[in-house]
Amino acid sequence: MLEIRAMTIDDYDEVLRFWIEAKDLDVSPAFDTRNRTAAYLARNPGLSTVALDDGRVVGTVLCGHDGRRGSLYNVAVAEDHRRRGIARKMLDRSMAGLKEAGLTSAFLMVYAANLEAAAFWEHNGFAPVSGVNYHFSYFGPVGPASS
Ligand SMILES: CC(C)(COP(=O)(O)OP(=O)(O)OC[C@H]1O[C@@H](n2cnc3c(N)ncnc32)[C@H](O)[C@@H]1OP(=O)(O)O)[C@@H](O)C(=O)NCCC(=O)NCCS
Numbered sequence: 001m002l003e004i005r006a007m008t009i010d011d012y013d014e015v016l017r018f019w020i021e022a023k024d025l026d027v028s029p030a031f032d033t034r035n036r037t038a039a040y041l042a043r044n045p046g047l048s049t050v051a052l053d054d055g056r057v058v059g060t061v062l063c064g065h066d067g068r069r070g071s072l073y074n075v076a077v078a079e080d081h082r083r084r085g086i087a088r089k090m091l092d093r094s095m096a097g098l099k100e101a102g103l104t105s106a107f108l109m110v111y112a113a114n115l116e117a118a119a120f121w122e123h124n125g126f127a128p129v130s131g132v133n134y135h136f137s138y139f140g141p142v143g144p145a146s147s
Contacts, residue, residue, distance in 0.1 A: 004089050007048040007060065009038045015050060018057040022076040024114055032074070040064060047097040049090040051077070059086045063094035063106075070098040070106030091124065109134060 007015065012034050019027035041048055044064035051059030058081040062073040072094070077086045098106055108126065110117045122128065 001054060002058075002086070003052045004049060004059075004086070004093060005052075006046045006093075007041060007050040007062075009034070009041055011050050011057065012037055014057040015060055018060060018078070019074060019076070022078075024111075024117060025074060025076050026111070027074060047094055047101075049093045051081075051086050051090055053081065059090055061087075061090040061094045063098065065098060065101060065103050065106075070095070070103045072106060072108040075108070087120070088124065 015037075016029060016032065016034075019025055019032060020029065040062065047063040047065070047070075049059075049061040049063065050057060058078040059076065061075050064071055072091075075087065075091070077090075095106065106126075107129075108121070110121060118128065
């Protein structure tokens, strides 16, 4: 039976296994540690979503906001469960939470080579933004979230 609900840190082991197996997701256990995931979920209560089929994790959405815009990460559905509306249901749940929190917009990042994902996002109301480059700075070493 399919269950779509808020992700909790108790889901972490199964969720990490799912992320590692998922293709097209840039997830590294060194970054998506238990502590960082716990901190993210605590900072954004109830916004992230997990889909389970008979208890097996088959989809995830990490969702949060910084008070200005919502953001989505690690959006994926297991290959054998795609095109059944699971991503849409997870997004609807997480986006409803953002709206409840007073947010009016959200963004996410897609690798330029991931044309399938780009088509999915465009179909689901996330228009590509032209003329914007992504800038990034790593300023580690980091605190407790890294372990
Ligand atoms: C992208 C992904 C999460 C979609 O999951 P899904 O559960 O198959 O999507 P859904 O079944 O909920 O689809 C919702 C809608 O999007 C459409 N859609 C799904 N995949 C699509 C695609 N690749 N291109 C265009 N539209 C797509 C569906 O037809 C459906 O449309 P409808 O509501 O008009 O009927 C899944 O393909 C996936 O995990 N991909 C690999 C990981 C990835 O690339 N993640 C994104 C990283 S930015």
